[in-house]
Amino acid sequence: MAYIESYKDQSWLLPPALEDLIPEDHVCYLVEALVDAQDYNDFDQQYEGAGHPAYHPRILVKLLVMGIMDRVRSSRRLARNARENVVYMYLAEKLAPDFRTISDFRKNHPELIKAVFRHTIRLAKEEGMLDLTHVATDGSKVKANASGKGVLTKEELGVVLRSVDEEMEAWAQQDDLEDREYGEIRGMDQLPDQSRKTVRKAVQHYLRRIKENGPDDMGKIKERLEEAEKEVDQNGLKKVSVTDPSSRFMKNAKGKIELSYNPQMTVERNGFILANEVGQNAADAGHLKPQIQQTEENLGGLPEGMIWSCDAGYYESGNLELMEQRKIDGYIPDNNESKSRQPFDKKNFSYDREKDRWRCPAGKNVVYWGTHYDQQKGKEFRVYKGESCLACLRSRECTRRKAGIRYVKMFPGEEAREAMRAKMKTAGAEAIYKLRQQIVEPVIGDIKENKGFRSFMTRGIRGAKTEWNLICAGVNIQKIWRKMKGSGHFSYQAA
Numbered sequence: 001m002a003y004i005e006s007y008k009d010q011s012w013l014l015p016p017a018l019e020d021l022i023p024e025d026h027v028c029y030l031v032e033a034l035v036d037a038q039d040y041n042d043f044d045q046q047y048e049g050a051g052h053p054a055y056h057p058r059i060l061v062k063l064l065v066m067g068i069m070d071r072v073r074s075s076r077r078l079a080r081n082a083r084e085n086v087v088y089m090y091l092a093e094k095l096a097p098d099f100r101t102i103s104d105f106r107k108n109h110p111e112l113i114k115a116v117f118r119h120t121i122r123l124a125k126e127e128g129m130l131d132l133t134h135v136a137t138d139g140s141k142v143k144a145n146a147s148g149k150g151v152l153t154k155e156e157l158g159v160v161l162r163s164v165d166e167e168m169e170a171w172a173q174q175d176d177l178e179d180r181e182y183g184e185i186r187g188m189d190q191l192p193d194q195s196r197k198t199v200r201k202a203v204q205h206y207l208r209r210i211k212e213n214g215p216d217d218m219g220k221i222k223e224r225l226e227e228a229e230k231e232v233d234q235n236g237l238k239k240v241s242v243t244d245p246s247s248r249f250m251k252n253a254k255g256k257i258e259l260s261y262n263p264q265m266t267v268e269r270n271g272f273i274l275a276n277e278v279g280q281n282a283a284d285a286g287h288l289k290p291q292i293q294q295t296e297e298n299l300g301g302l303p304e305g306m307i308w309s310c311d312a313g314y315y316e317s318g319n320l321e322l323m324e325q326r327k328i329d330g331y332i333p334d335n336n337e338s339k340s341r342q343p344f345d346k347k348n349f350s351y352d353r354e355k356d357r358w359r360c361p362a363g364k365n366v367v368y369w370g371t372h373y374d375q376q377k378g379k380e381f382r383v384y385k386g387e388s389c390l391a392c393l394r395s396r397e398c399t400r401r402k403a404g405i406r407y408v409k410m411f412p413g414e415e416a417r418e419a420m421r422a423k424m425k426t427a428g429a430e431a432i433y434k435l436r437q438q439i440v441e442p443v444i445g446d447i448k449e450n451k452g453f454r455s456f457m458t459r460g461i462r463g464a465k466t467e468w469n470l471i472c473a474g475v476n477i478q479k480i481w482r483k484m485k486g487s488g489h490f491s492y493q494a495a
Contacts, residue, residue: 018090027481028066028087034119034477035061038112055097057112060105062091065116068474071452073467075103107458110466117276117469120476121298124272129483131269132299134307134432136440137291137314139264139284140448143455144247144464146259246461250282261456263468266291267440272479273472274298278464284313289322296326305329309436317413320420331433334421344398346408347421357384358408360398364388366408377411384408447471 022028035058043057063078066088072078079099081088106113124130241247241259250260262279264287275294279287288310296302304327310319312335323330334347342348343361350359358366369385386406389395399406423429447453453471456464 018086018094021086022090025485026087027069027478028091030477030481030484031062031065031069032091034123035065035116037119038115055095055101055105057105057109059092059095060097060102061112061116063088063097063102064106064113064470065473065477066091068451068470069478073457075099075106078102106466106470107463110462110469113466113469113473117273117473117476118298120473120480121272121274124476124480125299127480127483129270129480130272130274132303132306133269134309134435134439135266135268135274135295136309136436137264137266137288138311138436138440138444139262139279139287139313140444141250141252141260141282142263142453143252144241144244144259144261145456145459146241146244146247244459246280246459246464248280248282261461261464262287263464264291265440265443265472266295267443269435269439270479271439271443272476273443276468276472278461278468280461284311285316285319288314288316288319292322292326292328302326302328307331307432309433309439311436315417315420317411317416320416321413324416330420331424331429331436332420333424333433334417344394344406349408351410351414351418353415358410360386360406362392362394362398364392366406369407374411379411381412382410384410443475447475451475 038058038061040057063082067073067078067081072081076099078088079097079102082092083089083096121130244259247259247261249257250262251257252260260282262282262284264275264277264279264284265273266275267273275291275298277287277290277294281287292302292308307329308323309331312333315332315335319332320330322328336347348361349366351357352359356368360366365387366384367387369383371380371382373380384407386392386395386398389399389405392398395404395406401407424433451471451474456467458464458467
């Protein structure tokens with residue numbers, strides 16, 4: 001059997017063009033067309049005049065988007081690919097930007113990345129690829145680029161920050177850091193024993209960095225600590241990560257609690273992502289309104305009567321009322337439906353709007369008693385009191401109060417929740433809601449498994465949002481490309 005002859009030592013008479021080495025239906029041409037179609041007027045004005053020439057932003061965006069589809073997110077690997085990989089060399093227009101340039105660009109220009117994502121939606125819509133008869137929203141916890149070891153309470157953070165301030169002052173006075181490194185830290189005596197160990201370890205870490213890197217590192221350390229302190233004060237946190245103060249402790253699908261973000265997405269039936277966001281709150285309920293607003297903005301309006309499904313985490317009166325206002329046919333199950341099995345749960349009480357009273361399962365009236373304010377939820381609520389509880393033989397089944405009187409709270413939006421609860425019990429609603437899993441969950445699985453996105457690389461909420469926009473843009477571009485290939489329509493001129 002003969003081998004195929006190779007031409008290792010033979011030179012090309014004419015060097016080939018990069019396009020000749022790339023298949024004509026490669027996705028990189030679609031990436032190029034989409035990115036080239038963006039508006040760069042602001043950058044043109046920013047970089048005109050004297051000074052060292054800069055890389056055109058389109059080159060850096062192409063590398064970042066292509067990297068997402070190839071599971072290459074590291075700026076160092078992207079820079080290497082621009083020197084070694086013909087696809088990336090073509091997109092970089094035969095330039096080789098430094099990894100710091102790529103990293104800084106990703107960090108400093110989130111709006112341009114977001115514009116590319118929006119452009120993918122517009123292109124898919126214009127090409128007739130969207131099916132808006134049913135959309136679904138969901139979130140998934142993604143680990144932040146933060147160490148669980150660098151987590152401090154407000155009190156611990158204050159002691160560490162004071163210590164760093166003292167060392168900065170001491171450096172200015174040319175004091176010897178070595179003599180102070182393991183000395184007693186002011187404020188330590190006011191902390192519990194466990195906190196003292198944590199603070200001492202943190203202070204020693206930062207002092208070693210100051211000793212090794214000198215004054216240049218002092219400002220960065222203090223800025224990071226002050227950012228963490230600001231996050232604690234503004235959000236009332238008990239603990240904060242110094243490495244990424246914007247991240248929050250969340251429980252993931254495996255039950256593990258770790259510093260994470262809560263990325264959200266809204267997906268239509270063909271798997272195109274219509275809206276995306278990154279949240280700091282582990283609960284999903286507060287994220288639906290921004291998803292509806294962003295979807296409406298990205299599509300230029302919502303079709304009337306479109307079906308929108310979400311899991312029980314989004315069951316909240318504000319969400320239900322917003323869907324009703326926007327004429328959205330929503331499907332969201334009650335997150336506490338299991339409680340209705342208890343005979344005297346509130347879900348088994350009926351409300352009479354005309355008489356403004358409730359009727360309990362035993363047939364007794366529960367009448368209006370007063371209005372109160374829930375500080376935790378930030379809402380006023382109406383309280384209703386049972387009229388005949390003392391004479392009722394089943395009062396002990398109904399309430400645990402010592403007086404034996406049942407009170408019912410009614411928050412704003414109660415009627416919307418009751419209407420959705422009744423709707424979700426119908427056979428038609430159950431069949432429609434089952435489609436939610438087929439619409440949004442495969443996209444989340446594709447991002448985590450096929451694109452390897454199980455943790456953020458950048459730090460801070462701004463960087464996380466940029467990364468998520470890149471991921472979602474990459475998902476949409478691949479879907480557009482596959483549909484074009486499947487139809488034999490290889491027109492890569494972006495709209």
